[in-house]
Structures are given as C-alpha cells and as structure tokens.
Amino acid sequence: MRARVIVLAGPSGSGKSRLAERLQRARGWPTLRLDDFYLDGDDPRLPRIEEGANAGLVDWDHPGSWNREDALSVLRELCTHGAADLPVYSISESRRTGSQRLDLAGATRFCAEGIFAIDIVEECRAAGILEAAYCITQHPVVTFWRRLTRDLREHRKPPLVLVRRGLALARAQRQIVRRAAGVGCRVATGDRAFSDLGTQEGDHAVAR
Numbered sequence: 052m053r054a055r056v057i058v059l060a061g062p063s064g065s066g067k068s069r070l071a072e073r074l075q076r077a078r079g080w081p082t083l084r085l086d087d088f089y090l091d092g093d094d095p096r097l098p099r100i101e102e103g104a105n106a107g108l109v110d111w112d113h114p115g116s117w118n119r120e121d122a123l124s125v126l127r128e129l130c131t132h133g134a135a136d137l138p139v140y141s142i143s144e145s146r147r148t149g150s151q152r153l154d155l156a157g158a159t160r161f162c163a164e165g166i167f168a169i170d171i172v173e174e175c176r177a178a179g180i181l182e183a184a185y186c187i188t189q190h191p192v193v194t195f196w197r198r199l200t201r202d203l204r205e206h207r208k209p210p211l212v213l214v215r216r217g218l219a220l221a222r223a224q225r226q227i228v229r230r231a232a233g234v235g236c237r238v239a240t241g242d243r244a245f246s247d248l249g250t251q252e253g254d255h256a257v258a259r
Contacts, residue, residue, distance in 0.1 A: 053133040054159050055182035056083075056126055056175055057248065060168035060231045062224045063112070064198025064217075065187045066241035067164040073245055074162055081153060083129065085165025087138045088122040092145030104215045109145075112220065117167050123174055126163060129155060130180040142207045169227075172234045185244045186231035188224070195221045 057080065059067040071082040089111070090097055098113040100106050110116060121138075128135040133156075139149040155161060160182055163171070168184075175181040188194075195217050202213045232238055239247070 052130055052180065054130050054155055054161055055180050056130060057160055057162045057182045058168050058172050058175060058184040058236070059162055059164035059187055059244075060172070060184065060236050061166075061187035062194055062198075062227050063166045063220055064194045064201060065189055066197070067168075067187050070187055070241040070244055071162040071164045073241075074248060077245075077249060078160075079158060081155065081158065081161045083122075083125065083137065083153065083161060083163040084140075085117070085122055085163055085168055085171075086142070087140040087147075088118045088125075088165075089140050089142070089145075090116055090118060091147060103219065105212060105219075108212065112166065112216070114167055114170055119167065119170055122163075122167075123171055126171065126175065126180065127178065129153065129161060130178075133157070143205060169231050169234060169236070172231075172236060176235065183248065184234075184236045186228055186236040186238045187241050187244060188228050188238055189240055191221045191224045194224060 059071055061067050074080045075082060092109065096115065098110045098115040100108050100110045125135045125137060134152065134154040137151050137153050138147045139151055140146070141148045169186075172181065172184045198220070199213060199217045202208065203210060207213065208216070228238055237244075
C-alpha cells in the first residue's frame with residue numbers, strides 16, 4: 052500500500068474544497084474531487100426531484116447522480132499504485148469534459164472530498180486505506196450563503212434553482228451531519244480539521 056486517503060465529507064458549501072486546498076499547500080497532500088464522478092446530464096440513470104418547486108429536475112444531491120464504483124476504483128488505484136487517471140467534470144455543463152493524471156509522486160496521503168464522500172468511508176475503512184474521515188460543517192446560514200455565492204459565481208445552475216436547492220440543503224444539513232457521524236466521521240469546522248491534520252508529517256505530490 053503506497054498511500055492512504057483522508058476523506059472530507061459534509062454539506063455542499065461547508066468548506067471541504069477550501070480545507071483540501073489548504074492541506075495541499077501546507078502538507079503537499081493532493082486532492083481527489085469526488086464531484087468529478089457525476090453522471091452526465093443526459094444519463095437515463097439520473098434520479099429526479101419528486102416534490103417541491105424543483106420537482107422534475109435532476110436531483111444532483113442524490114447519491115444515484117454519481118458513479119460511486121468508478122470513484123472507489125480510482126481511490127484503490129491511487130492507494131495501491133500511486134497514480135490514476137481522473138475525469139474532469141463541468142458542473143455548469145453537466146458532463147465530463149476531459150481527463151487528467153494524478154501522480155502522488157511518493158506522497159503517502161491524499162484527500163478525497165465531495166458531497167458524496169460519506170458513501171465511501173466504510174468501504175475505505177474495510178479496505179484498510181482510510182487514514183481519517185471528517186465531516187466539515189459550520190452554521191447552516193453560513194453554509195447557505197457560501198454555497199449560493201459560489202454556485203452563482205460559477206454559473207452552476209439557473210439562479211432560482213440554486214436558491215431553492217440551497218434552502219432545501221439548509222434544512223437537511225443536520226441530517227447530513229448525523230449520517231456522517233454515524234459512519235465514523237469526526238465532525239469539525241475546517242479550521243479544527245486543519246489543525247488536527249496539520250500535526251501529521253507532510254508529503255509532496257503533483258497533479259498534471
């Protein structure tokens with residue numbers, strides 16, 4: 052086993068990507084973006100929202116909207132061989148737009164972050180490749196605002212859809228955190244998790 056994974060789970064907009072970037076700068080740990088394993092927008096397997104103002108639209112917050120098996124396969128390849136080919140996904144276009152090679156270059160740890168990270172914790176633990184698992188969280192109002200400003204800035208979806216989605220996710224935040232804790236994630240703010248993980252020895256890695 053060449054490397055182990057640090058799983059960063061938590062609600063959309065809670066600061067998972069920001070924490071992963073801080074750890075890469077400070078410790079040299081690269082990041083596997085689990086959101087890049089979303090299905091394409093025209094995939095017939097995509098689940099739909101069944102009720103509420105966004106009924107009939109694709110439910111991008113449903114675990115069925117991403118390819119969990121592909122993500123786990125890449126995780127195992129990174130841990131075993133130290134390199135893997137990753138998809139590049141455009142959320143605004145709802146499709147894969149390319150690929151990239153992630154080479155750990157001898158690093159013994161890397162982060163895997165995304166809104167579906169909860170769904171890989173138990174498999175990673177059973178496979179012996181889990182270094183740590185965190186659920187990054189903060190006050191729902193802060194999460195809502197950061198998520199909305201990010202999604203609007205990146206033109207991820209139409210504004211009204213984003214507002215409605217954000218309100219629904221704010222209501223579901225406590226449930227998401229409880230579920231993460233249930234699979235063994237440590238619940239913490241990004242700053243607290245960075246402090247905890249910052250005590251570990253740094254590595255160096257490169258993505259190209």
